[in-house]
Amino acid sequence: MKTVLWATLTANGNYAQSTPENPPKQEALDDFAAHAKAAGNFIVGRRTFEQMQAPGRVSQEELANADGPFAGMDIVVISNSIHDIPGVTVVRSPQEALNYLLHKGHQTALISGGADIHNSFLNQGLVDEVIFNVAPVLEGKGLNLLIDQNNYGYKQVQLLDCKPLGGEVVQLRYAIDR
Structure with a gap:
């Protein structure tokens, strides 16, 4: 089964946190709904x-x-x-x-939130692809997505796609070599 991690990041790379002052962009929510529908x-x-x-x-x-x-x-x-x-x-x-x-x-599993769940899947090497929606906001104190919570390891990824979603949101899609 292919596993796809879907997340929204801030422009400075933090895991975007929704608040009443900074709600998710509608374009990102619509994209999530489309991916969820495709995966079922x-x-x-x-x-x-x-x-x-x-x-x-x-x-x-x-x-x-x-x-x-x-x-x-x-x-x-x-x-x-x-x-x-x-x-x-x-x-x-x-x-x-x-x-x-x-x-x-199911042929595909869509992993959609939150940061602890994402980090758990990444830490266990259970993710084949990531979809990052980069929101047009800088966030002061944020959460990070981690592939290894104990070390400073690296994981090579391959860019599959890059496209604007509208509302100044840019989507990056990467394959992760497992």
């Missing part, structure tokens, strides 16, 4: 899933709605603190998430 699934952490359901975002009803943006998708939440969320599958680890999606017949 997405994997998130519990906190990101809860943020998705914040006012003005995707409601539990929309997740279950046959006409909603995520209708018919396998949504996998990785959490050690909760065991059941209606309409989604809860697992304990990145490998368990991938095993579940593989068992369901």
Whole structure:
């Protein structure tokens, strides 16, 4: 199974954090929805899933709605603190998430958030491709995506695509040699 990590970064390379003062760009959200639809699934952490359901975002009803943006998708939440969320599958680890999606017949797994989940997949060498949407903002204190949390290692990547999404968001797509 091909695993694709999808993230938004700031122009200075931090993992972009959404706040009421700095909400995600609509172009990036639309791109995420398109990738999720193409994959038929997405994997998130519990906190990101809860943020998705914040006012003005995707409601539990929309997740279950046959006409909603995520209708018919396998949504996998990785959490050690909760065991059941209606309409989604809860697992304990990145490998368990991938095993579940593989068992369901998916060819691609979309890993979509947050930073801890991304770093966990990267640290375990479970990512084949990354899609970075670079937002037109500089962030003071931010989180980083790490391939090895204990060392200063490097991982070569190959640029597959670079394109503007609109709203001054630029998308970079890289293959990671596993």
